[in-house]
């Protein structure tokens with residue numbers, strides 16, 4: 001048993017360097033926590049998986065400082081259409097091309113390995129984050145106030161022991177940490193095998209278009225999902241009894257693709273069979289063991305939200321971990337993570353299941369009597385209710401990101417902290433607070449004035465994850481909100 005490095009005692013050990021673990025490590029790195037992040041693989045998974053992310057995720061990347069790097073290698077998403085066998089439009093989900101209320105375009109196409117590379121590069125900026133690749137977590141034990149983790153350096157088969165306050169399992173669908181927690185999945189009812197084929201174009205095929213298309217009402221529902229920089233994806237529901245080996249044969253795959261593209265126009269980058277599942281871990285927090293990302297939930301990919309849900313998890317979790325580690329909140333505070341995130345994730349998964357089922361069921365016949373295509377809008381669910389704060393209608397929803405009068409966006413100034421939007425009259429009565437909270441006075445920023453007026457409130461308290469903690473109509477209500485201890489731990493200068 002050897003030493004891992006300079007310390008064997010961390011605030012947080014993160015198991016897994018997929019997008020969830022990388023974003024969590026970046027957020028905790030920003031806040032100068034003492035973090036160890038490990039992955040059993042030395043090289044990142046370099047094949048396409050996620051291709052879509054939304055504007056809420058862009059705000060998380062903005063806070064970390066990598067959104068503009070990503071923007072250069074992404075493209076705005078036009079939207080998704082469901083069509084029948086004769087190409088009649090059944091469902092339309094267009095995505096606006098203008099900058100929206102979150103300060104970004106509503107939806108983008110990207111390449112998951114690009115995002116992981118950008119996040120990994122950024123992580124190296126933080127001396128307080130130790131990165132270990134080729135290391136596997138093989139045992140965890142809950143001690144009194146600590147977790148003891150056995151980590152195996154795979155190349156040398158050499159194990160070491162480290163201690164930490166918390167271990168976060170960002171270790172994917174087959175999560176070792178989830179097993180150690182003894183947590184089962186709640187199965188939500190979707191379980192289908194699909195063939196996923198990613199191709200790289202050799203010739204221009206812009207005629208295929210940039211809308212994602214779901215082909216419904218046929219014996220083999222299929223999806224076309226154009227990506228970035230010459231990458232296109234098709235997915236096919238596997239309905240026949242062929243063996244997986246036969247399905248993955250190159251000739252068979254090209255035959256499926258022949259309706260759209262031929263081998264002289266493109267090369268296959270990857271073909272794989274995935275079982276699209278809908279599962280939600282029964283519990284996300286157990287003592288000092290925590291789940292985030294695919295270890296906590298799995299969704300069929302029809303909304304392009306699997307990774308996005310995981311990044312929302314860690315944006316919700318990181319400031320709570322900081323608060324507990326800095327002694328401003330007790331351990332039970334972390335229950336709010338599961339209470340808030342689980343129902344929110346469930347809403348996305350349920351909608352993805354509905355879309356998946358529509359693919360099989362929707363046809364021109366099933367829509368008889370209904371005029372025109374169905375129009376779909378993006379989801380914006382509230383997080384679960386964890387804090388007993390007097391609630392306004394807007395509490396627990398994602399805040400907008402107003403553009404300030406100097407042209408800057410709010411999140412660029414606030415970063416991963418709490419902030420306060422105040423009406424002019426409440427700002428004149430407010431004498432500040434002890435939490436270094438960043439205050440925006442509506443007198444100086446017409447966009448904030450308009451936002452407060454639209455919500456009929458005089459104050460909005462926004463959390464580091466950009467969800468609205470609450471509002472206030474007068475100074476008493478405002479002081480009540482600001483008396484919450486956990487605000488100080490995140491906002492105090494380190």
Ligand SMILES: Cc1cc2nc3c(=O)[nH]c(=O)nc-3n(C[C@H](O)[C@H](O)[C@H](O)COP(=O)(O)OP(=O)(O)OC[C@H]3O[C@@H](n4cnc5c(N)ncnc54)[C@H](O)[C@@H]3O)c2cc1C
Nearest residue numbers: 016018019020040050051052137172293294304306307308
């Ligand atoms: C075909 C397809 C299309 C998709 N499309 C989209 C999309 O458009 N949009 C979207 O948002 N999502 C999409 N997803 C989902 C997205 O790819 C996943 O949700 C995302 O990769 C999950 O990230 P993660 O970090 O939680 O887990 P993973 O990416 O699985 O990373 C887990 C990491 O943990 C490591 N690990 C595991 N166990 C250990 C251990 N014991 N010790 C050390 N390391 C360990 C693994 O090596 C791995 O690197 C898609 C998925 C698929 C398959």
